[in-house]
Amino acid sequence: MAGxxxxxxxxxxxxxxxxxxxxxxxxxxxxxxxxxxxxxxEGLDAVSMRRVAAELGCGTMSLYNYVPRKEDLYxxxxxxxxxxxxxxxxxxxxxxxxxxxxxxxxDLMHRHPWLPRLMSxxxxxxxxxxxxxxxxxxxxxxxxxxxxxxxxxxxxxNGIVTTYVTNELATxxxxxxxxxxxxxxxxxxxxxxxxxxxxxxYPRMAAAFAEDPGPxxxxxxxxxxxxxxxxxxxxxx
Amino acid sequence: MAGxxxxxxxxxxxxxxxxxxxxxxxxxxxxxxxxxxxxxxEGLDAVSMRRVAAELGCGTMSLYNYVPRKEDLYxxxxxxxxxxxxxxxxxxxxxxxxxxxxxxxxDLMHRHPWLPRLMSxxxxxxxxxxxxxxxxxxxxxxxxxxxxxxxxxxxxxNGIVTTYVTNELATxxxxxxxxxxxxxxxxxxxxxxxxxxxxxxYPRMAAAFAEDPGPxxxxxxxxxxxxxxxxxxxxxx
DNA sequence: TCGTAGTTACGTACACCGTACGTAGTGCGC
DNA sequence: GCGCACTACGTACGGTGTACGTAACTACGA
Numbered sequence: 295m296a297g298x299x300x301x302x303x304x305x306x307x308x309x310x311x312x313x314x315x316x317x318x319x320x321x322x323x324x325x326x327x328x329x330x331x332x333x334x335x336e337g338l339d340a341v342s343m344r345r346v347a348a349e350l351g352c353g354t355m356s357l358y359n360y361v362p363r364k365e366d367l368y369x370x371x372x373x374x375x376x377x378x379x380x381x382x383x384x385x386x387x388x389x390x391x392x393x394x395x396x397x398x399x400x401d402l403m404h405r406h407p408w409l410p411r412l413m414s415x416x417x418x419x420x421x422x423x424x425x426x427x428x429x430x431x432x433x434x435x436x437x438x439x440x441x442x443x444x445x446x447x448x449x450x451x452n453g454i455v456t457t458y459v460t461n462e463l464a465t466x467x468x469x470x471x472x473x474x475x476x477x478x479x480x481x482x483x484x485x486x487x488x489x490x491x492x493x494x495x496y497p498r499m500a501a502a503f504a505e506d507p508g509p510x511x512x513x514x515x516x517x518x519x520x521x522x523x524x525x526x527x528x529x530x531x
Numbered sequence: 532m533a534g535x536x537x538x539x540x541x542x543x544x545x546x547x548x549x550x551x552x553x554x555x556x557x558x559x560x561x562x563x564x565x566x567x568x569x570x571x572x573e574g575l576d577a578v579s580m581r582r583v584a585a586e587l588g589c590g591t592m593s594l595y596n597y598v599p600r601k602e603d604l605y606x607x608x609x610x611x612x613x614x615x616x617x618x619x620x621x622x623x624x625x626x627x628x629x630x631x632x633x634x635x636x637x638d639l640m641h642r643h644p645w646l647p648r649l650m651s652x653x654x655x656x657x658x659x660x661x662x663x664x665x666x667x668x669x670x671x672x673x674x675x676x677x678x679x680x681x682x683x684x685x686x687x688x689n690g691i692v693t694t695y696v697t698n699e700l701a702t703x704x705x706x707x708x709x710x711x712x713x714x715x716x717x718x719x720x721x722x723x724x725x726x727x728x729x730x731x732x733y734p735r736m737a738a739a740f741a742e743d744p745g746p747x748x749x750x751x752x753x754x755x756x757x758x759x760x761x762x763x764x765x766x767x768x
Numbered sequence: 769t770c771g772t773a774g775t776t777a778c779g780t781a782c783a784c785c786g787t788a789c790g791t792a793g794t795g796c797g798c
Numbered sequence: 799g800c801g802c803a804c805t806a807c808g809t810a811c812g813g814t815g816t817a818c819g820t821a822a823c824t825a826c827g828a
Contacts, residue, residue: 301711301715301719302709302711302715302716302719302720303719304719304720304723306723306727307723307726312803312804313796313797313803313804314795314796314797314802314803314804315794315795315796315802315803315804315805316793316794316795316796316804316805316806317794317795317805318804318805319805319806342784342785342786343785343786343787344784344785344786347807352806352807353806353807353808354786354787354807354808355787355788355789355806355807355808355809356805356806356807358787358788359804359805359806363786363787364785364786364787414697419720419723419724419727424727424732424733424736427733427736428732428733428734428735428736431735431736431739432735435735440742441735441738441739441742442739442742444739445739446752446755446756449694449698450691450756453690453691453694453695454687454690456694457686457690457693457694458690460651461686472539474538474539478538478539479539482538482539482540482541483539483541483656486541486543486544486656487656489544490543490656490661495661495665496661496664496665497665498665498668498669498672498678499661499664499665499668501678502668502678502679502681502682505677505678505679515683518683519683519687521763522760522762522763522764523759523760523763525759525762525763526758526759526760526762526763527759549774549775550774550775550824550825550826551773551774551775551824551825551826552773552774552775552776552823552824552825553775553776553777553822553823553824554776554823554824555775555776556776556777579813579814579815580814580815580816581813581814581815584778589777589778590777590778590779591778591779591816592777592778592779592780592816592817592818593776593777593778595816595817596775596776596777600815600816601814601815601816
């Protein structure tokens with residue numbers, strides 16, 4: 295019987311190769327890379343077991359030898375993306391290091407727009423996620439206080455980055471599978487919103503739209519959000 | 532031809548009743564209520580067009596007269612949940628008011644655990660969402676600064692609450708459709724995590740797990756996170 | 769008042785999904 | 799060299815969203 299257990303299972307706990315039987319034709323890395331390739335090129339919704347198997351050049355059900363459930367395929371993808379995190383020797387300035395981490399995560403999500411959708415606390419302990427977490431904690435060594443607080447900070451920053459990038463990408467990832475362009479969608483939604491606001495029922499929203507903020511600098515908004523969170527955690531303030 | 536347009540469409544922009552033809556058998560509120568009932572009782576994954584139609588007592592395809600795409604059904608659900616937000620006369624203390632808003636949102640998400648999964652910036656402008664936004668801005672009237680900053684604060688708080696509740700619920704919503712219990716899942720994942728940490732490869736993670744934080748007060752973590760964000764936005768600090 | 773156009777209602781059908789199950793072939797460990 | 803655990807994979811089932819066609823109904827313009 296193959297690995298389709300009726301019990302919960304962590305894919306990272308099962309060995310990639312178990313000695314007996316024919317040598318597996320693909321590695322976990324191969325499979326993850328195939329899925330990531332598809333998701334990058336055609337969007338997350340294009341990642342189906344059949345599609346990934348086809349990309350690998352094997353039968354659909356062969357995939358289930360490697361990946362008991364589709365969810366585990368997602369976990370492989372998130373881990374593969376996490377492997378792109380470039381780690382460094384902590385500088386001693388934990389605030390600067392955490393800012394750098396956050397920016398790197400944001401870049402990662404831009405490179406793989408499907409990542410935010412798969413980023414859930416559930417997939418938190420893949421090998422690369424552990425590597426990443428340990429690195430963050432190392433960066434936070436100079437920060438006083440209990441480890442628990444540091445974990446809180448890391449979680450908070452990750453949450454902010456995910457939320458922010460989700461906003462940034464908006465419908466971009468979803469739009470790939472729609473029959474119309476994102477510009478069309480934004481135009482229609484914008485027109486509707488303007489008509490509602492113009493109705494006069496929402497005076498403060500109207501004021502918000504009326505005020506001219508100058509050129510909107512999303513980058514600055516992001517930076518400000520991070521700084522605010524770091525301030526909130528900085529014991530020197 | 533029914534409303535299946537090849538153009539993007541905002542469901543709130545189309546009239547519920549268009550005069551001509553037979554009187555529609557159901558209102559948008561009926562449909563939303565049916566979907567919400569199913570999602571509350573059986574989880575979001577149980578909400579299919581067929582299932583909702585059955586709950587209403589009509590044919591599957593009849594639903595498409597009211598809801599051109601499934602996504603719009605989700606939008607109806609989010610709006611219906613948003614209608615449960617109880618608004619009040621702003622107190623004059625914007626920090627206190629925003630805390631109250633955040634707690635209410637959290638309660639809402641506990642009542643409807645599928646909400647965080649559907650909470651995306653895309654569904655941001657349903658009637659009840661606009662009501663909610665306007666109310667938040669009213670609460671923020673005493674706060675100095677441009678409206679843009681206030682919108683940033685609201686977005687940030689919503690993001691925090693969503694992230695936090697997602698963590699809180701963890702696999703709870705997902706677990707409903709799995710053949711094993713959430714306790715089993717947590718046990719297996721916990722055991723795996725412990726084994727990895729015990730390997731010695733992640734000394735700082737090990738330290739984090741080793742330190743005894745006393746009883747973990749999730750409520751306090753939430754409160755602290757909110758306070759930190761409010762601090763970051765408070766011009767008096 | 770009556771035809772007709774626009775709507776509602778809904779059954780059928782299609783392409784896709786995740787995956788349970790059974791079977792055949794392969795190669796390591798004893 | 800035997801046996802068995804493992805890989806490979808075809809078939810099939812029950813589900814999904816939804817395109818399309820048809821029949822019934824109602825409110826409006828003539």
